Amino acid sequence: MSEIPFYAQQGSECGLFEHAWRQQLPLLIKGPTGCGKTRFVEHMAARLQRPLVTVSCHDDLSAADLVGRFLIGNGSTQWSDGPLARAVRLGAICYLDEVVEARKDTTVVLHPLADDRRILPIERTGEQLQAPPEFMLVISYNPGYQNLLKGLKPSTRQRFVALSLGYPNAEVELAIVQTETGLPQTQAQQLVQLAKALRSLSDQDLEETASTRLLVSAGRLVASGLPMRQACHAAIVDALTDDATTAQALDEVMRALFGDAA
Ligand SMILES: Nc1ncnc2c1ncn2[C@@H]1O[C@H](COP(=O)(O)OP(=O)(O)OP(=O)(O)O)[C@@H](O)[C@H]1O
Ligand SMILES: [Mg+2]
Incomplete structure (x- = not known):
């Protein structure tokens, strides 16, 4: 087994993460830059022995970038999973960093995955991926420099258990x-x-x-x-x-x- 990256707890966030994972609840981590969010997720993924799939969100990120698309090559068209579909199939921990940067129509693809249905519909292929129990969705953002017009839709954020990190004592x-x-x-x-x-x-x-x-x-x-x-x-x-x-x-x-x- 690979080594677990070092993470010093600020409070009891490791326990919260583990309980959320066991209960198949997605997690939203808020906190300023450089406070340990990425390290925390890396640490927990290794502790729970799950692969980690990380996506850095930006305002150009489309639903297809997350879910997947058909690629044309060698005279044929082949479906290629995006990181979210790959993470669901793997039963991984999927970490979407700076999720407020993503367009709202992109975050909406998370909805059926982040509630008790736990499915990822792939419209282009007609497939419905059912997330295995080990799969977990984790999103994070920095409330400090968030554009006021951005923020998450209530219907998105209320699907997640939330954790606030600051700087450690x-x-x-x-x-x-x-x-x-x-x-x-x-x-x-x-x-x-x-x-x-x-x-x-x-x-x-x-x-x-x-x-x-x-x-x-x-x-x-x-x-x-x-x-x-x-x-x-x-x-x-x-x-x-x-x-x-x-x-x-x-x-x-x-x-x-x-x-x-x-
Ligand atoms: N609790 C912690 N335990 C261990 N290392 C930490 C911790 N908090 C911060 N660090 C150190 O600070 C560095 C930055 O942390 P990290 O990359 O996790 O921040 P972040 O919250 O993801 O920042 P950003 O929002 O900019 O992505 C880490 O590489 C690590 O060296
Ligand atoms: Mg980070």
Whole structure:
């Protein structure tokens, strides 16, 4: 069996996922960028020993991109399953990332699959795929930068059990940074403190704040030998903002925490 990707729980989300899977209920995960949504799904798929099929949604994604289409080749026409049909046949966990990006007529194909019918009708072939009990549909989105006109239709979202993730508390985040970067505790601790300080800034014009992902990136640069402040500037400050004044303010927070020597 392949190794289970590391995931540190923020609360009791692993239990919730497993119960939802057992009860054949689809799951909606909400949370800001870099908070661990993808890692969580990868971890749970491996734990439950199910294949994982991931689809990154975008506004061009059509129902055929998900379900499948006829392909012409060698003088014949052959049906080719899309990722959703493939996942249903495999009894996989199908993870649709950033699902609000997809057009509403696309998300509607999820409806019969996400309620107690658990079927995927393939109109073009007349086939009705019945999802096996192991199949699970998981969707995620980031409520932070969601276009107000977008969002999910109530009839879509009410088919899903919902889970909200945020950034983990300091203790869990420390464990994540240490495990993901191999940094010693004191340096990992500094990164977690920096994140806490940056997240508490409310007067800065930032679309999103320092995520666990950014801490891990900074930590990897430090583990590789870059000085702490240079690593944090590149992986956190410049990743968060294009505005020179804002960057200066974030660097100031860093200097106050780490001192000039770091
Ligand atoms: N709870 C966690 N356990 C282990 N690693 C984590 C956790 N949270 C975040 N990470 C680390 O942060 C990185 C980013 O997490 P991930 O890709 O899962 O975020 P995401 O929520 O899917 O972001 P996005 O919305 O941008 O896709 C991971 O590669 C991992 O290193
Ligand atoms: Mg992700």
